[in-house]
Amino acid sequence: MKQYRVAILGATGAVGQEFLRLFARRQFPVSAVRLLASERSSGKLLKFKSHNVPVQAVSADAFDAVDIAFFSAGSEAARQWAPIALQKGAVVIDNSSAFRMDEGVPLVVPEINWHVVRPSHRLFPVGNCTAIILMMAVAPLRKFGRIARIVASSYQSVSGAGARAMQELERQTRELADSKPLTPQVFPFPIAGNLFSHNTPINEFGYNQEEWKVIQETRKTLESPGLAIEITCVRVPVLRAHSLSINVQFDGPAPAVGAMREAYEAFPGIKLVDDRQNNTFPMPIQAAGEEDVLVGRIRQDATNPNCVSVFACGDQLLKGAALNALQIAEKLAAQELIAEPLASQ
Numbered sequence: 001m002k003q004y005r006v007a008i009l010g011a012t013g014a015v016g017q018e019f020l021r022l023f024a025r026r027q028f029p030v031s032a033v034r035l036l037a038s039e040r041s042s043g044k045l046l047k048f049k050s051h052n053v054p055v056q057a058v059s060a061d062a063f064d065a066v067d068i069a070f071f072s073a074g075s076e077a078a079r080q081w082a083p084i085a086l087q088k089g090a091v092v093i094d095n096s097s098a099f100r101m102d103e104g105v106p107l108v109v110p111e112i113n114w115h116v117v118r119p120s121h122r123l124f125p126v127g128n129c130t131a132i133i134l135m136m137a138v139a140p141l142r143k144f145g146r147i148a149r150i151v152a153s154s155y156q157s158v159s160g161a162g163a164r165a166m167q168e169l170e171r172q173t174r175e176l177a178d179s180k181p182l183t184p185q186v187f188p189f190p191i192a193g194n195l196f197s198h199n200t201p202i203n204e205f206g207y208n209q210e211e212w213k214v215i216q217e218t219r220k221t222l223e224s225p226g227l228a229i230e231i232t233c234v235r236v237p238v239l240r241a242h243s244l245s246i247n248v249q250f251d252g253p254a255p256a257v258g259a260m261r262e263a264y265e266a267f268p269g270i271k272l273v274d275d276r277q278n279n280t281f282p283m284p285i286q287a288a289g290e291e292d293v294l295v296g297r298i299r300q301d302a303t304n305p306n307c308v309s310v311f312a313c314g315d316q317l318l319k320g321a322a323l324n325a326l327q328i329a330e331k332l333a334a335q336e337l338i339a340e341p342l343a344s345q
């Protein structure tokens with residue numbers, strides 16, 4: 001089996017850590033790895049499979065002889081380093097929003113739109129994590145007819161904002177228990193015992209940046225440029241795994257609940273959690289660390305015969321980021337779409 005030389009930029013971050021775990025768990029064939037981050041982390045040792053590997057500060061040379069570069073270091077670093085990695089012949093799979101909406105660049109969720117990938121594609125942005133979980137819950141329903149409108153609300157965990165945000169929730173939870181004042185450092189407001197509208201800037205239409213990304217990116221990946229999507233994104237005091245309440249409107253009558261359950265059970269990457277008798281439905285605590293997106297609370301909308309409602313939870317560090325990225329690499333490898341890098345040594 002072919003082995004790949006990989007670089008992970010952002011290896012010390014929340015998504016980076018998931019990459020390290022996934023490489024071991026999914027046994028992606030790696031012959032050499034470079035773990036990259038900022039100068040701050042240079043020399044830190046991280047476990048990759050069974051080896052301790054020192055983190056290097058990212059530099060142009062770090063992308064020499066790399067087959068696949070996985071990026072999870074934010075948009076600024078992606079804009080700086082992706083062109084260099086590509087020029088050196090690597091395939092770049094990037095978790096930031098830097099290139100997602102670029103013309104001619106595919107925005108791939110492998111279970112949903114792998115057919116858009118061409119051998120000439122070398123740059124693969126991974127979509128917004130909330131959009132990916134939303135789409136995983138909506139895509140299996142497309143077989144029942146054209147989807148006219150989606151209305152959703154998100155309940156987004158702090159890990160969506162990175163490793164420091166997770167530490168902030170842990171610290172504030174202790175402060176709350178000790179009746180001490182809560183001290184926000186990463187988020188603009190206290191997060192323990194609280195929730196707030198997603199902490200990204202509001203645009204001229206009144207949507208925050210997260211909501212706008214979900215709308216645009218969902219339309220791109222689902223290849224439905226005119227799809228009506230209404231979403232409200234909210235940050236909640238959950239450590240990891242995002243949740244979404246979703247209402248889907250079809251052009252015609254909505255499918256039966258049983259048919260929807262079957263569609264979800266047959267769809268790769270979905271786990272059905274829909275136990276009405278025991279009032280047990282998807283929960284972020286169950287979704288955390290799970291590769292599958294959990295879907296349940298499946299019902300026909302009593303107010304509109306064309307609508308259904310579902311609830312979904314997904315570990316956005318996995319399916320919303322590192323796992324989706326690795327799945328892209330696995331598919332490229334299986335189809336032999338990863339060429340030798342130009343600067344191979």
Ligand SMILES: NC(=O)c1ccc[n+]([C@@H]2O[C@H](COP(=O)([O-])OP(=O)(O)OC[C@H]3O[C@@H](n4cnc5c(N)ncnc54)[C@H](OP(=O)(O)O)[C@@H]3O)[C@@H](O)[C@H]2O)c1
Pocket residue numbers: 009010011012013014015016036037038039040041042058071072073074075076077095096097128129159160161162163164316317320321
């Ligand atoms: N968290 C999620 O659920 C999630 C989901 C989907 C996509 N994403 C995206 O994934 C990326 C990383 O998110 P995260 O949550 O893992 O963030 P994080 O925990 O804050 O980690 C950021 C990582 O990027 C590195 N980094 C930051 N600036 C850099 C620079 N200028 N040069 C080199 N390395 C730099 C950091 O290195 P140091 O340790 O040296 O600072 C760290 O390894 C972001 O683009 C984010 O939007 C995140």
